[in-house]
Amino acid sequence: MSRASKLPRPIRAGEQSVASTADAGALDCAAILQSAGEVPYEWRIDTDVLTWGADAARILGLRSIAPVASGAGFEALLAKDNAKTRRDTILHSTGTDHGAGVPYQVQYALRLGPRSPKLWIEDTGRWFAGADGKPCMAHGIVRVINERHEREEKLAYLSRFDAQTGEINRWYMTERLAETLKETERTQSSCGFLLVAIDNLGRINRSYGYDVADEVIAVIAKRLRGRMRCNDILGRFSGNKFGIILSKCSPDEIGVAAERLLAAMRDDVVMTTAGPVPVGGTISGISAPGHASTVEEVLARAQETLDRAREKRPGSFLAYQPSLEREAQRRANIRATDSIIHALNENRILLAYEPVVDAQSRDLAFYECLLRVRKPDGTLAPAAEVVPIAERLNLARLLDQRVLDLAIEEMAAHPELRASLNVSASSTIDPDWWTRLESLLRLNPAVAERLIVEITETAAIHDLDNARGFVRRVKDLGARIAIDDFGAGYTSFQNLRKLGVDMIKIDGAFVQNLVRSQDDRTFVRAMLDLGRGLKLKTVAEWVQNEQSAAILTSWGCDFLQGHHIGRAALTRPEAATPKAATGS
Structure with a gap:
């Protein structure tokens, strides 16, 4: 059985x-x-x-x-x-x-x-x-x-197709691109990839509403589909962009296809429920495997080329061309990113303390906390060497968070320490930076009144409403706000008053040649008068000699900073008891 x-x-x-x-x-x-x-x-x-x-x-x-x-x-x-x-x-x-x-x-x-x-x-x-x-x-x-x-x-469909246009989505498009590259390698042929951007979609959103912008996107998708070869593949790349895979396509044919698609986008207005809407587009193209052999290379170089086209010649087609300079810059960016991330992970981000003194008494008022990076060989890289690269690579906010941690920790351990720290423009709108600042000050409430947060003038006037919100939130937490590099952006009297800051730090570029330049003397004195008129404390940066210090003091500058006052150092003298930066 x-x-x-x-x-x-x-x-x-x-x-x-x-x-x-x-x-x-x-x-x-x-x-x-x-x-x-x-x-x-x-x-x-x-x-x-x-x-x-x-x-x-x-x-x-x-x-x-x-x-x-x-x-x-x-x-x-x-x-x-x-x-x-x-x-x-x-x-x-x-x-x-x-x-x-x-x-x-x-x-x-x-x-x-x-x-x-x-x-x-x-x-x-x-x-x-x-x-x-x-x-x-x-x-x-x-x-x-x-x-x-x-x-x-339905879920399987949505995982592969864009619900708005009915075309494949970015994830599935990259799969098809990978398959096309493999087939190209197998047959020893070439293919192309076009990145198509609808120009001024943001303006259409603002002028007509998001529903009309969605109609525009759907119509453009149909127009592109109508001008493509039957074997080519169209996909939704992102909000205003489409990707088109051109199978068995020579480099010369890529340009022909792009011009045909540009004409389809711009020749006729798009009829929507809100009426006719004029639409244009910009296209970049790349040939593979000649100029890219992987999906990542194709997409990155197509996006890079599209950015250049939209900056220089919006409404046109631009083909990717190899550039030794760009490739060198890309490799340098990769190395710099790797270097910064390793420095963060290995705790090689340090603070250097540059003294700021009372102009009249020359007593220590507070320190500015400056970023330093200890390199693997033990040498130190100053902020000027690291921060511009970090800002370009969108890593400045990570450095800002680490500097904030170190500064608050040091101020909590030394109740006599008064200090300022710089914040990049990206961190002023970074919720993680705000969350960290709030939590650290909540844990260390006595620190807030001794803390000064510095933002650059150019960042402040770039988005005045955002800067005002930033100033208000920092002051609500009990800290003070200084405008760094004041004078570089030529902030108006009205804007400076609207910001509601506590202090201005005059750009050192105007201070360092104060003795020799009449123009600089006129400009600096005007800024000091402006600060005094608004009842703001003033700091002169890059003070190089005693003669400059004496001039600034006679004009009523509140605080001095620069090599003549004291250089930044990883350790700070503990003998002096700092006075408040408010002058009280």
Whole structure:
């Protein structure tokens, strides 16, 4: 007797479940399955007899269970395009039955008539082997999953296609691009990639609304599709950009295709619910494998070329051309990024303290905390060497966060320390920097009144509303705000008053030649008068000699800073007790 023959007999069609006489409270399993819309079955593979549980005909949408009383009869109702069936799953199983059976689960569709919709089934069960080790019996449960299958199909569609345009999305487009590059390598041919940007989509959003901008995007997608070859691939790259993969395309043909697509975008206005909207576009193109051999290289160089085209010649096509200078800069950026990240991870970011003194008494007022990076060879890199690169690579906020941590830690450990620290423009709108500042000052409330936060004048006037919000939030936390490099951006009297800062630090470029330059003397004195008129404390940076210091003091400058006063150092003198920067 085979192991399969020892298994309990399933409930047959029309039979009622009988509770155990030993336990009158046993569950009525057949009723539960029927209520849940599930049907048990047993399939004797050797005889092809298929026995079903109660209510199978209703759940499967059949008038009678007779047509599916055999495996062959059931398979006759299966849709022709099923990827797998129950029979395939069991008979091609690689599992081995060691006595407990081998589990399986498969989804397939029934089509009960030529014009009937598909009925999607989930089939879960176990098959059992006969004496020869091959499947001889299976039992399981089927359920109708039409709604779930529809949801899964929709999710699968959205994972590969853009809902707004119906074209493939960026993720799937990169897959197709990878396949195209492999095929190009195999056939030793070439292909192209175009990055198409709708120009001024932000203006359309502001002028007409986002719904109209969405209409524009959908229409442009159709126009691009209408001017492409049938074998080319169009995908939504990002909000206002499309990517087009040009299979079997020479470098010269890339330009021809791009001009055809530009014409499609700009020749006619786009008719929307808000009326006609003029639309233009800019396109970049790259040939592969000639100018790029990987997906990453194709996308990066296409984006880089598009940026150049939009900056210099919006509304045109620009093809990527190799540049030794650009490649050298890219490699330098990669090295710089790696260097900065390693310095952060290895705690090689340090603070140097540059003294700022009271102009009249020359007593220490506070220190400016300046960033230093200890290189792997032990030498120090100043902020001027690191910060511009970090800002270009969008890493300045990470450095700002580390400097903030170090400065607050030092001020908390030394209650006499008053200090200022610089914040880059990117950090003023960085929620992580704000969260860190708030939490550190909450943990160390006595630090706030001794802390001065410096932002550059150019950053402040670039976005005055954002700068005002930044100033207000810092002051609400109890700290003070200084405008650094004041004079470089030529802030107006009205804007300076609106900002509500506590202090201005006059740009050292105007201070360092104070003795020799009448123009600089005129300019610096005017800024000091402006600060005094607004009741702001003033700091002169880059004071180089005693003569300059004396002039500044006679003009009413409050604080002095520069090499004549003291150079920045990793350690600071502890003898002097600092005075408040407010002059109180």
